[in-house]
Each structure stands twice: as structure tokens, then as C-alpha cells.
Amino acid sequence: xxxxxxxxxxxxxxxxxxxxxxxxxxxxxxxxxxxxxxxxxxxxxxxxxxxxxxxxxxxxxxxxxxxxxxxxxxxxxxxxxxxxxxxxxxxxxxxxxxxxxxxxxxxxxxxxxxxxxxxxxxxxxxxxxxxxxxxxxxxxxxxxxxxxxxxxxxxxx
Amino acid sequence: xxxxxxxxxxxxxxxxxxxxxxxxxxxxxxxxxxxxxxxxxxxxxxxxxxxxxxxxxxxxxxxxxxxxxxxxxxxxxxxxxxxxxxxxxxxxxxxxxxxxxxxxxxxxxxxxxxxxxxxxxxxxxxxxxxxxxxxxxxxxxxxxxxxxxxxxxxxxxxxxxxxxxxxxxxxxxxxxxxxxxxxxxxxxxxxxxxxxxxxxxxxxxxxxxxxxxxxxxxxxxxxxxxxxxxxxxxxxxxxxxxxxxxxxxxxxxxxxxxxxxxxxxxxxxxxxxxxxxxxxxxxxxxxxxxxxxxxxxxxxxxxxxxxxxxxxxxxxxxxxxxxxxxxxxxxxxxxxxxxxxxxxxxxxxxxxxxxxxxxxxxxxxxxxxxxxxxxxxxxxxxxxxxxxxxxxxxxxxxxxxxxxxxxxxxxxxxxxxxxxxxxxxxxxxxxxxxxxxxxxxxxxxxxxxxxxxxxxxxxxxxxxxxxxxxxxxxxxxxx
Numbered sequence: 001x002x003x004x005x006x007x008x009x010x011x012x013x014x015x016x017x018x019x020x021x022x023x024x025x026x027x028x029x030x031x032x033x034x035x036x037x038x039x040x041x042x043x044x045x046x047x048x049x050x051x052x053x054x055x056x057x058x059x060x061x062x063x064x065x066x067x068x069x070x071x072x073x074x075x076x077x078x079x080x081x082x083x084x085x086x087x088x089x090x091x092x093x094x095x096x097x098x099x100x101x102x103x104x105x106x107x108x109x110x111x112x113x114x115x116x117x118x119x120x121x122x123x124x125x126x127x128x129x130x131x132x133x134x135x136x137x138x139x140x141x142x143x144x145x146x147x148x149x150x151x152x153x154x155x156x157x
Numbered sequence: 158x159x160x161x162x163x164x165x166x167x168x169x170x171x172x173x174x175x176x177x178x179x180x181x182x183x184x185x186x187x188x189x190x191x192x193x194x195x196x197x198x199x200x201x202x203x204x205x206x207x208x209x210x211x212x213x214x215x216x217x218x219x220x221x222x223x224x225x226x227x228x229x230x231x232x233x234x235x236x237x238x239x240x241x242x243x244x245x246x247x248x249x250x251x252x253x254x255x256x257x258x259x260x261x262x263x264x265x266x267x268x269x270x271x272x273x274x275x276x277x278x279x280x281x282x283x284x285x286x287x288x289x290x291x292x293x294x295x296x297x298x299x300x301x302x303x304x305x306x307x308x309x310x311x312x313x314x315x316x317x318x319x320x321x322x323x324x325x326x327x328x329x330x331x332x333x334x335x336x337x338x339x340x341x342x343x344x345x346x347x348x349x350x351x352x353x354x355x356x357x358x359x360x361x362x363x364x365x366x367x368x369x370x371x372x373x374x375x376x377x378x379x380x381x382x383x384x385x386x387x388x389x390x391x392x393x394x395x396x397x398x399x400x401x402x403x404x405x406x407x408x409x410x411x412x413x414x415x416x417x418x419x420x421x422x423x424x425x426x427x428x429x430x431x432x433x434x435x436x437x438x439x440x441x442x443x444x445x446x447x448x449x450x451x452x453x454x455x456x457x458x459x460x461x462x463x464x465x466x467x468x469x470x471x472x473x474x475x476x477x478x479x480x481x482x483x484x485x486x487x488x489x490x491x492x493x494x495x496x497x498x499x500x501x502x503x504x505x506x507x508x509x510x511x512x513x514x515x516x517x518x519x520x521x522x523x524x525x526x527x528x529x530x531x532x533x534x535x536x537x538x539x540x541x542x543x544x545x546x547x548x549x550x551x552x553x554x555x556x557x558x559x560x561x562x563x564x565x566x567x568x569x570x571x572x573x574x575x576x577x578x579x580x581x582x583x584x585x586x587x588x589x590x591x592x593x594x595x596x597x598x599x600x601x602x603x604x605x606x607x608x609x610x611x612x613x614x615x616x617x618x619x620x621x622x623x624x625x626x627x628x629x630x631x632x633x634x635x636x
Binding site for chain 1: 246250566567568596
């Protein structure tokens with residue numbers, strides 16, 4: 001049936017835009033579409049976590065904090081990516097904890113095991129720049145580009 | 158993917174049935190607006206919705222349609238209660254995001270000298286912006302009561318008056334709410350956010366009635382030119398977002414067992430008659446009720462601030478609720494379909510209910526006039542009050558548009574606004590603005606939205622809702 005994909009616009013220089021950050025924003029009328037890259041799936045997932053926190057809070061000092069374990073089962077890498085980002089978002093929104101260290105220890109098409117370093121959200125030190133309502137499944141893509149991996153995720157903001 | 162559109166008349170465009178579509182698509186739009194609509198992928202989303210089981214009539218779209226996730230924003234779809242589905246993506250993350258309009262006895266000239274102070278006082282009194290927490294501190298038990306009772310809970314706590322409930326869609330309480338189906342996460346995200354405006358496109362606006370189009374209906378709505386009104390746009394906050402998220406996940410996993418083939422994962426749904434479908438309806442009703450309680454509390458904060466800031470009495474202020482409408486919801490409603498009266502589950506995602514004169518769902522006060530339909534524009538132009546028009550039930554399952562609709566992505570808007578002082582630009586146009594976030598102001602620049610006047614003209618001409626009055630912003634609070 002009919003399905004659509006977001007395409008990177010011609011001339012988008014991912015390497016340039018991602019020199020400092022592991023993601024770039026793509027045009028999407030209603031919400032926020034984010035393109036993330038990584039050298040392999042594990043790197044991609046860790047970068048996706050960093051991207052979410054950067055979009056929400058900007059630069060956060062990587063303070064040493066307690067660790068938080070995540071263990072997820074999913075249908076495929078796309079499902080796992082949405083769930084993974086959903087967990088990081090819930091920690092921020094529901095538990096008021098910012099993930100600052102992202103360590104994916106095990107990743108297959110159906111299972112993810114990771115440890116996050118977290119610090120408490122402190123309104124005096126941290127400012128939420130973008131309120132992310134949710135990470136959506138809409139047009140989610142995880143793609144092996146040969147020399148790197150790439151994901152496109154739409155966040156409801 | 159190229160969508161073939163057939164123009165039916167000045168305000169309707171048909172997408173003929175093709176592929177796996179079970180019904181045709183029907184877009185309410187003018188020739189001018191359809192050009193913008195064709196630029197994004199919202200029309201593909203209309204066709205995707207048309208493939209869902211049990212859909213009846215058409216996969217509809219309002220003139221403010223734009224690309225959403227799963228369903229388009231501005232989409233309306235009705236499903237048979239026995240054969241059809243319910244989809245969290247057809248409601249949206251911000252369940253019962255909606256608008257509430259209050260009228261006053263004040264005329265604009267009376268408040269102009271104090272407008273800046275009034276806006277500052279409102280900015281302090283009404284929690285807004287990202288991560289804001291409410292003036293109401295709920296226990297878990299109280300949060301459960303909010304989910305069950307909605308606006309009625311807020312009135313019981315002293316926020317507003319019992320007559321406000323009559324002027325709220327579904328009396329501010331959607332039946333069937335069951336907090337026992339909610340996750341701990343949803344409860345946790347909702348517990349400290351009641352009585353907050355939120356961020357993004359949510360706002361609070363002091364306005365003046367700038368033009369009356371229909372004097373008779375305006376009288377019924379107690380609106381007159383020069384009158385000061387206040388519009389609140391907010392929803393169910395993190396509580397609703399988490400409920401949508403929880404059920405999307407669960408429905409996605411159960412799709413294979415329900416044998417539903419989807420063109421987009423975000424359309425995850427469940428049969429209405431299934432246990433999962435019924436549980437989502439109960440959870441969604443909890444979020445709808447939370448949102449109505451939220452707007453009821455916000456209204457009361459505005460009421461108290463006006464009295465305090467302007468040093469006037471309640472009588473002099475004369476603040477009354479005109480109406481409260483939701484525009485992200487799915488509801489079981491009675492409709493006539495193929496000559497028979499049937500129950501349908503009408504999804505309105507970025508669309509407003511628009512009941513015609515005489516409909517029993519309208520409070521007696523407005524029954525002759527039609528249901529008030531509130532359409533906010535962007536912060537630099539106008540908002541509109543309309544009334545449900547005769548024929549809306551047949552044409553759109555009693556639905557109308559919900560706003561201007563974006564034409565620019567948020568990042569595009571920020572780029573367009575770069576180097577500009579949006580506050581000053583608006584002030585030069587006679588509109589004061591206070592905002593929590595600089596980025597929000599840029600994301601919400603007037604150019605990022607369609608011309609709301611054109612959107613409203615389409616629903617008026619198409620006979621979905623009738624123009625009653627136009628409201629001009631005087632002062633705006635953005636989250």
C-alpha cells in the first residue's frame with residue numbers, strides 16, 4: 001500500500017551538520033523529524049539517545065551520576081529505537097532524571113540491553129528548551145548505509 | 158507518491174478509491190489552500206486512513222489539514238462500532254487538546270491602559286512553558302478523581318461555577334473513564350501538571366471582538382463588537398501523551414493477532430469491540446477528563462487575575478464561559494449512515510465537533526443557534542467564533558476545522574525568524590506578547606501558519622459551520 005518516506009534533501013551535508021552533534025533536523029510541517037547517524041547500530045542508538053537529550057535540554061554537563069539499566073524486547077530495530085528513546089524521554093518527563101551517559105551493551109533485532117548514567121533534573125541548572133511529547137513510530141527508519149548507519153525518527157513536540 | 162485529486166466544487170476535493178482504500182478521501186479546501194496541502198504528505202495520510210477496517214463514508218480532511226504522524230492533523234474518520242477500529246494515532250498524543258473561550262462585560266478601551274500590567278500578572282499566575290508544574294498539587298487518589306470526573310472535579314474544588322459545565326463539550330466529563338487501565342507512568346507524568354498551559358502552540362490570548370458576521374447568533378452567544386474575550390488553548394499535558402504512547406505500543410504488538418494490515422506503523426489500532434480497543438477508549442476518556450479539568454482551572458486563574466490586576470469586581474468583569482471544545486478525540490456518536498441511525502466512533506484529530514442547530518448535544522442556551530465552534534488563528538492575526546451549520550452531520554459527521562494549520566516546519570520557522578525581534582514586530586501591530594521560550598516565539602511566527610481567514614471561509618462556504626464573529630488578539634501568552 002501507499003507509504004511515504006522522508007528523504008534527506010539534496011545537498012544535505014550530514015558530515016558537516018554532525019561535526020559536533022550526532023543528528024540533524026529535517027523539515028516536517030507538524031512535528032520534528034530527526035536524522036541520526038552512527039558507525040554501527042550500537043553507536044547509532046547511543047547517538048540517538050544523545051540527540052534526544054540535546055534537543056530537549058541543549059548541552060548538559062556529563063556529571064557522574066548513578067546508573068540505570070534498560071532491558072527491552074522489540075519487533076525489530078525500528079521498534080527498539082522508538083522504545084529506547086521512549087525510555088529516555090520518560091526518565092526525563094516522568095522521573096525528572098537526565099540521561100547523560102549512554103552505553104548500549106547488547107543489541108540484536110529483538111533485544112536491547114543498556115546502561116544509562118543519569119543525573120537529577122535541576123531547574124536551577126537545566127532548562128528544557130524543547131518539550132518532546134513523544135517519540136513516534138511514524139515513518140521510522142533504521143538503515144545500513146554501508147559505511148555508516150542512519151535512522152530517521154519523528155518526535156511529537 | 159502522486160495523489161490524484163478531483164475537484165467536486167469550490168470547496169471539496171475527492172481522492173477516488175484506489176488500492177487498499179475502503180472508502181474515498183474527501184478534502185474540504187479552496188483552490189488557494191489546496192496548493193499548500195499538496196506540498197506535504199498529508200494527502201497520502203488521508204488515503205492511509207481510508208484503508209482502516211470499518212471506516213464509513215469518507216476519510217475526511219478539513220482545510221487546515223497538515224502532515225501529522227499516522228493520521229493527518231485536520232483528519233476526521235468515522236468507524237463502525239462492530240467492524241471498525243479505534244486508533245490512538247487518530248486522536249493524537251495531546252488527547253483533548255482544545256479551546257475554551259470566555260466572554261467579559263469589558264470593552265477593549267477600558268483595559269487598554271492596563272493591558273501590559275494585566276498580561277504580566279497573567280504571565281505570573283498561569284504556569285506556562287516547558288516543564289511547568291501546576292498550582293494544584295494532586296495526591297494519587299485525587300488524580301484518579303480528575304480522570305473520572307473531569308471539569309466537574311475542578312468545579313467541586315472551587316475552580317469556576319457549576320454552570321460552566323453546561324457550556325463545555327460533554328459537560329466536561331467523558332463517560333467510560335476507567336483509571337484502573339492507566340499505567341503508573343501516565344499517573345506519574347500527570348500528577349504535577351494540572352493547571353498548566355504547556356508549551357509549543359498552546360497559548361492564552363486576550364482578544365477583542367473585532368467583527369460580528371451573524372448578529373442573531375452573536376446575541377445568543379452574548380457577543381458584541383468591542384467586547385474583551387479570553388481564549389485558552391491547552392490539553393492533557395504529559396498525562397495524555399503517556400496514555401497515547403502506552404497504547405500505541407500495545408496495539409502495535411497485537412496487530413498481527415488482529416489481522417490488521419497497516420501502511421504506517423503509527424496507525425496502530427485495535428478493533429473497537431476488542432478488550433484492547435475498549436481499554437484504550439477508557440484510558441482516552443481519563444485524559445479527556447484531565448484536559449477539561451485543566452482548562453477549567455486555567456480559566457479560574459485567568460478570572461482571579463483579571464479581578465486582582467484590574468481592581469474590579471466579578472460583576473463589572475462579567476467573565477463567563479462561552480464554550481469549551483476539544484479537537485483531539487474519538488467519540489461514540491449517533492449518526493445517520495445510509496439512511497439508518499447507527500453508532501459510529503468518530504475520530505477528530507485536529508478537528509472540532511460542529512453540531513447543527515437543534516441537536517440535543519448542544520446546551521439549551523445555544524440549541525437554536527448551533528454549537529459554538531472556536532477556531533484560533535496564529536498569534537498575529539485573528540481567531541473566529543462559528544456555529545455548527547445545518548447539514549454538518551451529513552457532510553462531515555458534525556465536524557469542522559480546528560485552527561489555521563501549519564505551512565512551515567518548526568525549524569523552517571526558526572530560520573525565517575532569525576535576526577528578527579518577533580515581540581517587537583507584533584507590538585508594532587498592537588499585540589503584546591510574553592513568552593517563556595525565545596525559540597517558541599520563532600517557531601510560532603504568523604508566517605508559519607495558513608491564513609486562518611481562508612480556512613474559516615472554506616468551512617463557512619461548505620456549510621460545516623457558520624461564521625459568527627472575528628476576534629483580534631490584544632495580548633498573548635505563549636508557553
